[in-house]
Amino acid sequence: MYRYLVGGIAVAGLVVLGGLAWLSHNLLLAYMVALLSAALIAGMLFYRAFQKKLSSSPGMKAKSPATTTAASTREQNAMDSEVNDSQDLAELMLEQGRYALLLRPQIAASIPPQTLARAQEMLDDEMTLVPCGDTIVGKGVSDSADLPEHLDGRVVHVEGFYLDRYQVTNEQYQRFVDAGGYEQLPLWDPEIVPAILEFVDSTGIGGPRYWKNGTYPSGQAKHPVVGVCWYEAAAYARWVGKRLPTDPEWVKSGSWPVPLPGSRPIQRKFPWGEAFDQNKTNLWGSGKGGTTPVDDFADGMSVGGAYQLIGNVWEWTSSRFGAWQSSMRPLILDASMRSVRGGAFDTYFENQASCDFQSGDKAVARKRNIGFRCAIGLCDLIPDDAMQADETLDQVETYEEFAEVTQ
The missing domain is CATH 3.90.1580.10 (paralog of FGE (formylglycine-generating enzyme))
Structure with missing residues (x-):
């Protein structure tokens, strides 16, 4: 964003300089200032188009380190929360004596090994x-x-x-x-x-x-x-x-x-x-x-x-x-x-x-x-x-x- 601001100020300055040259009847200077202004504007437009195309390309989207870190943190927190909820539910079921549910194939795949071991011990004891x-x-x-x-x-x-x-x-x-x-x-x-x-x-x-x-x-x-x-x-x-x-x-x-x-x-x-x-x-x-x-x-x-x-x-x-x-x-x-x-x-x-x-x-x-x-x-x-x-x-x-x- 700051590149466009500097470029805009430069163009504005050239326009003012060209205007002064025109008023002073210095046509050569006015012509050169016009060319520089046009070149600067064209360069800004080209850079903007290139950046837009680059950011829309698959696998080439630019992300700032802060954005990437924040997204990763949110994803990890969601995963940790899901794991904690699963563990809390498994612990509650053990307290309620529902160990047999944890040992069913449909549920056991999502249960930590140590929790499954406790469920197996309860099954053998009871x-x-x-x-x-x-x-x-x-x-x-x-x-x-x-x-x-x-x-x-x-x-x-x-x-x-x-x-x-x-x-x-x-x-x-x-x-x-x-x-x-x-x-x-x-x-x-x-x-x-x-x-x-x-x-x-x-x-x-x-x-x-x-x-x-x-x-x-x-x-x-x-x-x-x-x-x-x-x-x-x-x-x-x-x-x-x-x-x-x-x-x-x-x-x-x-x-x-x-x-x-x-x-x-x-x-x-x-x-x-x-x-x-x-x-x-x-x-x-x-x-x-x-x-x-x-x-x-x-x-x-x-x-x-x-x-x-x-x-x-x-x-x-x-x-x-x-x-x-x-x-x-x-x-x-x-x-x-x-x-x-x-x-x-x-x-x-x-x-x-x-x-x-x-x-x-x-x-x-x-x-x-x-x-x-x-x-x-x-x-x-x-x-x-x-x-x-x-x-x-x-x-x-x-x-x-x-x-x-x-x-």
Whole structure:
């Protein structure tokens, strides 16, 4: 810009000088001044056109150092802000126990490695790996002593999956409530959306039936959440990036079948073995009279390390009641009935608290003795060497070994 200012002053000076020469009748001087003025103006115009053409050429646009630095700074700040927001969100999800979401392939690509490592640690601590294999579902429900063994129950293949070590607690479900889980409609099955407003606690606030003022009873943070229907359990599972286990998955995690070549697998009646022991589970005979913390009764855990699959509270599964039954005894029931497994603190008969027994209830039932735990398939997680290695977990291979470990 200053070049044009100097040039303009020079031209103005030449014009004045030419005018004086003309008035003094010095025609030669006036003619020379006119030529210089024209040359100066032409040069200015040429320089301006050249600069304009140069600045409009691709890849040749001139930018001042200050402009370039400012643009780079803005771009870097935007990138840093995006990274920080992503990290903050990931940290919040870890605090909420939603680590399984971070380990899904669609999300893991944008998560820092150290955060993924923490999510993996939480998965290993809070869930147990159940290897793929066959399991028998519906065994012993026919009430027919003369039914051939090969018709007693149905052999179902189960893919490898992770199952919560513990039943979902009041403390964990509180995070879902506080995060507005009852207002996030995409988490809920479409058919139940009109009824969500009915899922309130004893004071009319959205939450489990037996809570008050939007929170669980004092001193029961580690107790299983109860008073939640099947739809509430399914919505929570989606929120944490998991799902409810299927009936075959639940049975396999508790009975831990032993595969036999050319024969049906052998599986336990209870997670700890074949013999009933009321000291290893919270049933009516245990005398507790209510729920206990989910990490109690460690002696009754499954081979894979899942606590209280039997007792404490019944557990919702994703299957309909009557599904996977023996084809010899078809059962036609209301489609709204969902399967529950495992017995509860008020279950009296031991045969109703085995890995084989299936009960059921209305999907909208919100009872004091029904809770749930969650699962997630290996195929839904990012590949991990530790997750994939030795999926059989050193299973015993002979009946003699099975009999020895189940005594």
